[in-house]
Amino acid sequence: MKKKIFLVLPIVLLAAFLGGYYFSFHIMDKLSDNNKKEPIDVIPPNDNISAKDEIDKQIGNMSLDEKIGQMVIAGIDKYNYDSNAKRLVTDYKVGGFIILSQNVKNSNQLLKLVNDIKSGNSNSKIPLFVSVDEEGGRIDRMPKEINKYPTNKDIGIKNSENLSYNIGVSLGSEIKSFGFNMDFAPVLDINSNPKNPIIGDRSFGADSDIVSKLGMQTMKGINSQNVISVVKHFPGHGDTAVDSHLGLPVVYNDLDRLKSFELLPFQEAVKNYTDGIMVAHILFPKIDPDNPASFSKTIINDILRNYLNYHGIVITDDMTMGAVVKNYDIGAAAVKSVLAGADIVLVCHDYDKEVKVIKALKAAYNDGTLSGDRIDESLSRILKLKKKYNLTDKTISSVNINSINSKINSVLNEFNK
Numbered sequence: 360m361k362k363k364i365f366l367v368l369p370i371v372l373l374a375a376f377l378g379g380y381y382f383s384f385h386i387m388d389k390l391s392d393n394n395k396k397e398p399i400d401v402i403p404p405n406d407n408i409s410a411k412d413e414i415d416k417q418i419g420n421m422s423l424d425e426k427i428g429q430m431v432i433a434g435i436d437k438y439n440y441d442s443n444a445k446r447l448v449t450d451y452k453v454g455g456f457i458i459l460s461q462n463v464k465n466s467n468q469l470l471k472l473v474n475d476i477k478s479g480n481s482n483s484k485i486p487l488f489v490s491v492d493e494e495g496g497r498i499d500r501m502p503k504e505i506n507k508y509p510t511n512k513d514i515g516i517k518n519s520e521n522l523s524y525n526i527g528v529s530l531g532s533e534i535k536s537f538g539f540n541m542d543f544a545p546v547l548d549i550n551s552n553p554k555n556p557i558i559g560d561r562s563f564g565a566d567s568d569i570v571s572k573l574g575m576q577t578m579k580g581i582n583s584q585n586v587i588s589v590v591k592h593f594p595g596h597g598d599t600a601v602d603s604h605l606g607l608p609v610v611y612n613d614l615d616r617l618k619s620f621e622l623l624p625f626q627e628a629v630k631n632y633t634d635g636i637m638v639a640h641i642l643f644p645k646i647d648p649d650n651p652a653s654f655s656k657t658i659i660n661d662i663l664r665n666y667l668n669y670h671g672i673v674i675t676d677d678m679t680m681g682a683v684v685k686n687y688d689i690g691a692a693a694v695k696s697v698l699a700g701a702d703i704v705l706v707c708h709d710y711d712k713e714v715k716v717i718k719a720l721k722a723a724y725n726d727g728t729l730s731g732d733r734i735d736e737s738l739s740r741i742l743k744l745k746k747k748y749n750l751t752d753k754t755i756s757s758v759n760i761n762s763i764n765s766k767i768n769s770v771l772n773e774f775n776k
Contacts, residue, residue: 403720410746413490424452427724427740432457434707438472439471448487460500464602477752487750493533495563510560511573512564513560515562521773524579527583528581535584543561549623557596563575565597570588575627578628592641593625594662606681625667636674636677638674638696640682651683654701675693689712
């Protein structure tokens with residue numbers, strides 16, 4: 360009996376090894392033809408050697424804490440720039456903040472909050488990303504006194520590129536008025552699953568061509584106001600049946616399906632020089648059975664970076680969502696995300712979780728898990744983007760609500776024709 364076990368065990372182990380090797384090889388083989396393409400630079404006009412040398416020099420002069428901090432965008436738990444938010448800037452050197460509905464009372468309060476965030480970063484030579492989820496429709500973070508936009512679903516029914524562009528312009532102008540410089544919009548998910556509990560009318564529709572066409576125009580409209588557009592949720596959240604805020608969605612679509620459907624709007628975004636892509640917390644067992652997209656090297660590096668030839672910043676969806684915290688240690692998940700190719704870890708809630716992520720990234724560097732070259736690679740993309748948009752921490756003295764509403768009314772009139 361013992362002899363049989365000794366004979367069988369090596370065979371079982373060899374089969375398991377070859378099975379894992381085959382799975383990895385199979386995914387890479389499907390992507391190999393596209394790896395031969397020349398990379399598309401997401402910042403084509405002003406990308407020159409002297410600018411690269413300047414950024415390399417800047418990175419060389421940064422401390423480890425400054426580098427790690429730039430790789431985190433954090434949330435604020437209150438209506439004001441409180442002591443925890445101040446510590447995130449002064450002690451942990453975060454690279455940016457996200458403002459959510461929980462942080463907004465009215466226009467004056469919001470403007471003061473954004474100004475205080477920027478003023479709090481006055482000792483840093485690197486300006487902050489000040490970001491917001493302003494999609495229009497039901498995902499609206501602006502004060503109540505500002506007029507509302509139609510849903511992307513209704514915009515998709517209109518199917519007007521001009522309207523989509525003008526809405527993007529209005530969205531960008533609106534948030535820029537308060538001092539924001541980054542918008543996590545538009546949604547490029549194709550709403551293929553009618554039971555989807557989280558995307559729904561946030562999508563331009565169930566047709567990949569419409570989502571691609573209108574999404575690109577909204578993205579370009581936002582960019583036209585010198586606001587960074589971060590498209591989402593890669594590689595596609597439209598076929599999920601679970602809200603990732605509450606749990607981990609599992610989608611059994613394979614790579615061929617993604618290449619022919621879900622990836623198409625993101626492929627179009629890369630061709631149109633998108634500056635940022637947000638990666639979703641979704642498990643695709645037929646592509647990576649062990650890791651959600653947000654910390655899957657197969658999905659971020661092999662598919663997004665290599666297959667789509669994308670070289671801009673990659674941002675995770677909020678790491679405090681149920682999909683992560685109910686299934687993984689948030690610090691370990693953040694490290695895996697960066698190792699997989701993410702540049703910025705988004706942590707929207709809870710000061711303790713934000714600090715845990717930062718400390719986990721620093722510990723990963725100190726124990727050799729995360730290399731200095733990998734950190735500097737992300738730093739280069741982050742600083743390059745901040746430089747491209749000439750970001751500053753300059754405050755804004757006042758905001759004209761009537762002017763904002765007038766611009767929104769103009770696109771609403773176009774929508775209602």
